Amino acid sequence: xxxxxxxxxxxxxxxxxxxxxxxxxxxxxxxxxxxxxxxxxxxxxxxxxxxxxxxxxxxxxxxxxxxxxxxxxxxxxxxxxxxxxxxxxxxxxxxxxxxxxxxxxxxxxxxxxxxxxxxxxxxxxxxxxxxxxxxxxxxxxxxxxxxxxxxxxxxxxxxxxxxxxxxxxxxxxxxxxxxxxxxxxxxxxxxxxxxxxxxxxxxxxxxxxxxxxxxxxxxxxxxxxxxxxxxxxxxxxxxxxxxxxx
Amino acid sequence: xxxxxxxxxxxxxxxxxxxxxxxxxxxxxxxxxxxxxxxxxxxxxxxxxxxxxxxxxxxxxxxxxxxxxxxxxxxxxxxxxxxxxxxxxxxxxxxxxxxxxxxxxxxxxxxxxxxxxxxxxxxxxxxxxxxxxxxxxxxxxxxxxxxxxxxxxxxxxxxxxxxxxxxxxxxxxxxxxxxxxxxxxxxxxxxxxxxxxxxxxxxxxxxxxxxxxxxxxxxxxxxxxxxxxxxxxxxxxxxxxxxxxxxxxxxxxxxxxxxxxxxxxxxxxxxxxxxxxxxxxxxxxxxxxxxxxxxxxxxxxxxxxxxxxxxxxxxxxxxxxxxxxxxxxxxxxxxxxxxxxxxxxxxxxxxxxxxxxxxxxxxxxxxxxxxxxxxxxxxxxxxxxxxxxxxxxxxxxxxxxxxxxx
Numbered sequence: 001x002x003x004x005x006x007x008x009x010x011x012x013x014x015x016x017x018x019x020x021x022x023x024x025x026x027x028x029x030x031x032x033x034x035x036x037x038x039x040x041x042x043x044x045x046x047x048x049x050x051x052x053x054x055x056x057x058x059x060x061x062x063x064x065x066x067x068x069x070x071x072x073x074x075x076x077x078x079x080x081x082x083x084x085x086x087x088x089x090x091x092x093x094x095x096x097x098x099x100x101x102x103x104x105x106x107x108x109x110x111x112x113x114x115x116x117x118x119x120x121x122x123x124x125x126x127x128x129x130x131x132x133x134x135x136x137x138x139x140x141x142x143x144x145x146x147x148x149x150x151x152x153x154x155x156x157x158x159x160x161x162x163x164x165x166x167x168x169x170x171x172x173x174x175x176x177x178x179x180x181x182x183x184x185x186x187x188x189x190x191x192x193x194x195x196x197x198x199x200x201x202x203x204x205x206x207x208x209x210x211x212x213x214x215x216x217x218x219x220x221x222x223x224x225x226x227x228x229x230x231x232x233x234x235x236x237x238x239x240x241x242x243x244x245x246x
Numbered sequence: 247x248x249x250x251x252x253x254x255x256x257x258x259x260x261x262x263x264x265x266x267x268x269x270x271x272x273x274x275x276x277x278x279x280x281x282x283x284x285x286x287x288x289x290x291x292x293x294x295x296x297x298x299x300x301x302x303x304x305x306x307x308x309x310x311x312x313x314x315x316x317x318x319x320x321x322x323x324x325x326x327x328x329x330x331x332x333x334x335x336x337x338x339x340x341x342x343x344x345x346x347x348x349x350x351x352x353x354x355x356x357x358x359x360x361x362x363x364x365x366x367x368x369x370x371x372x373x374x375x376x377x378x379x380x381x382x383x384x385x386x387x388x389x390x391x392x393x394x395x396x397x398x399x400x401x402x403x404x405x406x407x408x409x410x411x412x413x414x415x416x417x418x419x420x421x422x423x424x425x426x427x428x429x430x431x432x433x434x435x436x437x438x439x440x441x442x443x444x445x446x447x448x449x450x451x452x453x454x455x456x457x458x459x460x461x462x463x464x465x466x467x468x469x470x471x472x473x474x475x476x477x478x479x480x481x482x483x484x485x486x487x488x489x490x491x492x493x494x495x496x497x498x499x500x501x502x503x504x505x506x507x508x509x510x511x512x513x514x515x516x517x518x519x520x521x522x523x524x525x526x527x528x529x530x531x532x533x534x535x536x537x538x539x540x541x542x543x544x545x546x547x548x549x550x551x552x553x554x555x556x557x558x559x560x561x562x563x564x565x566x567x568x569x570x571x572x573x574x575x576x577x578x579x580x581x582x583x584x585x586x587x588x589x590x591x592x593x594x595x596x597x598x599x600x601x602x603x604x605x606x607x608x609x610x611x612x613x614x615x616x617x618x619x620x621x622x623x624x625x626x627x628x629x630x631x632x633x634x635x636x637x638x639x640x641x642x643x644x645x646x647x648x649x650x651x652x
Contacts, residue, residue, distance in 0.1 A: 058645050059646055082564065082568065082569050083567065083569070084567075085565065085566065086566060086567020091565050095558075097558060097561075097562045099559055111566040111567060113254065114563070114568045114569070115567070158566070
């Protein structure tokens, strides 16, 4: 059983009560194995963001079961979910969500702070993470001194600095131009391939979803389509110039 | 964990220098005001105490006239003056008295050395030096013959000496002639300075024998005040009672008559004045403490703004796994660091302000470690109290909502 990384069983999520009641998820079943790269697609209002929040343990389902590595997430308290997030999950957002006036280094160190790592460990891990996203030498730059693509890479470094099992990316390329988008996708692919990190990505751009090996389509709070992508848009690591120039 | 949260808070304070400064301004001003008020108040109390003890402790001043509601009366129409004989009678008949000095006063302009100076001249006996706790910086007090004859000799205060003769304190002027009204007197002594204070410049005076004053300056035998100095540790209550009885007899007052004189006790005065300044100090301190409270509300205000402004940051922290209490602690520590910093800056400003103000007001600077410590602790406590509500608000945020916040 425990070979599944994530299992959703009949997950329902409803918002509001009475007349304004809204079923955002109407009974989702989804199994995800370790090492998968899943693109979650669908029109707005289809429930993909709600599903992502539940998968990210930020939200709890109204009913149904969510097993993460065999543990029942729906039964966890707020603090227990926080501990689960800091141990296993990394987040990448559309809007980057970096701390302003704070160096890239410190931004990347942030999740380690809550794990109680000491300064030396934090610094080394953050430097490693920044290096793996191609931002060596940019440690002391603040977000306002970085381009959008670079900011998202800092955000990815922050997501992987804790060596998580899963990286959840919510429209990671939504704020970037096409070229930067492809570079970011290349990074996510390499995280998945080279580091074995499971990647769950919400996107509405088919171009970006094409990098994933599996595509889950949401329509109206249900999974309409769950298909393998036999020929993922495969970017060899060498094709991306990681030392981006502004 | 606590250390890293503390560093986190410190970093956030440093990142928003201007806002942090404005936030703590209220605390800074509050703490500075409280400490300055209390320090100056303590200084003033001390100044009054020294002043009064320099007047002479255990001193009773007998003034003619009734003690009106506004203090000692002026001895107006119909009230008989004292005479030198009253002083002798007190000395002879009241036990526990060390010295009695009859004192006459007049305002004069003294001239010498090409300069003149408006001052007051006091005529008295040598007992006066004892009752007033006066020491000589130089020279001597009066000889018996000089007192009897009303010779042209005088002892001058430090201020008069400085204004007329200049030069080194307590030195120049001895043996010189000083013109007082129509006669010149020889300066035989110079009084050691008592310094300036709340009661005016005590050193601004010329002392002559009582006879000299009465004959050569006022032309009358009247004595304005009787200064009575008691033995150390003497109980002033019975002594004052027998003094009052003696004076009533000497002034031939009938049983039903009110006193036409009053007895003024410097010790009483000292107690009254210093308790008054203490009350004033407390009052001013309390008013200043209100500004501390206002400063605390300022902190809460800015912390709430800061929490709202940093909603996305809080959302992010929660998403990457910060526990509720860690976020709470971070914002709480931030508030405490801010307010304690404000307290610290306030103490520094207060030290500078109260030092220079006490110089300006000519009161001693008395550092009060207790009030400084209390202010620091109190300002940190303000951080906890007023930082708690915003911090709790931050900690209870829904990470999804927070991350979506624009």
